[in-house]
Amino acid sequence: MDAYEAIVSRVSIRRFKPDPIPDDVIKKILEAGIRAPSAGNGQQWYFIVVKDNEELKAKLHELILKAHIKYAEEVMREGTMPEEVKRRWLEALRKGEMYKAPLYIAAYLDLRRSQYKKEYEELERVWAIQSLSAAIENMILAAWAEGIGSVWLGDPLLMPDEFNALLKPPEGCELQAIVAFGYPARTPKPRPRKPLEEVSKWL
Numbered sequence: 001m002d003a004y005e006a007i008v009s010r011v012s013i014r015r016f017k018p019d020p021i022p023d024d025v026i027k028k029i030l031e032a033g034i035r036a037p038s039a040g041n042g043q044q045w046y047f048i049v050v051k052d053n054e055e056l057k058a059k060l061h062e063l064i065l066k067a068h069i070k071y072a073e074e075v076m077r078e079g080t081m082p083e084e085v086k087r088r089w090l091e092a093l094r095k096g097e098m099y100k101a102p103l104y105i106a107a108y109l110d111l112r113r114s115q116y117k118k119e120y121e122e123l124e125r126v127w128a129i130q131s132l133s134a135a136i137e138n139m140i141l142a143a144w145a146e147g148i149g150s151v152w153l154g155d156p157l158l159m160p161d162e163f164n165a166l167l168k169p170p171e172g173c174e175l176q177a178i179v180a181f182g183y184p185a186r187t188p189k190p191r192p193r194k195p196l197e198e199v200s201k202w203l
């Protein structure tokens with residue numbers, strides 16, 4: 001699969017087969033992550049890989065479901081999602097089938113070492129988040145090219161303390177996302193995109 005094909009064929013996967021992902025493939029995914037561009041080559045990222053500890057994975061999965069239920073019940077504006085779709089989504093979440101994955105990678109922002117002057121602190125943070133996002137997307141695409149699906153999870157940010165209590169990141173690291181990886185059990189149809197004319201202009 002070439003890079004463009006991987007980019008355009010990728011969809012988020014939310015139901016996975018239980019089959020484990022081999023360590024050499026996990027390493028390849030992580031290597032793709034750290035090849036991402038980063039502001040000033042600062043590489044202010046830290047990744048926590050959860051793959052073998054079944055007890056920890058089960059707790060993490062439970063928390064991921066909890067975060068999604070909170071999102072569905074408390075965060076979304078009325079009318080964002082048709083009521084019937086929301087009801088079915090909540091039902092699936094409560095059944096516990098979604099987001100159960102053989103591999104989770106938690107992506108942390110690591111601003112313990114700053115490389116810019118104090119007055120540029122906010123900008124440094126923005127740049128570091130952009131850089132980490134590039135690393136996350138690299139991992140997702142590298143995995144896809146290996147036949148591995150994934151979903152980028154932002155909902156854990158609704159309760160970062162609970163996730164940190166499980167994952168025990170180094171002091172000073174800040175949770176930005178968790179990515180669930182696994183061989184797809186169900187591959188959904190591609191989600192629609194706004195037309196290019198609406199989101200771009202050529203000058």
Ligand SMILES: Cc1cc2nc3c(=O)[nH]c(=O)nc-3n(C[C@H](O)[C@H](O)[C@H](O)COP(=O)(O)O)c2cc1C
Nearest residue numbers: 010011012013014068151152153154155156190191
């Ligand atoms: C920053 C970010 C946060 C996301 N958080 C979640 C999430 O918490 N749960 C989820 O199921 N999908 C999440 N997604 C995936 C999006 O829902 C998905 O990318 C979008 O609907 C487009 O679908 P596609 O990836 O299949 O093209 C997130 C994506 C991004 C970039």
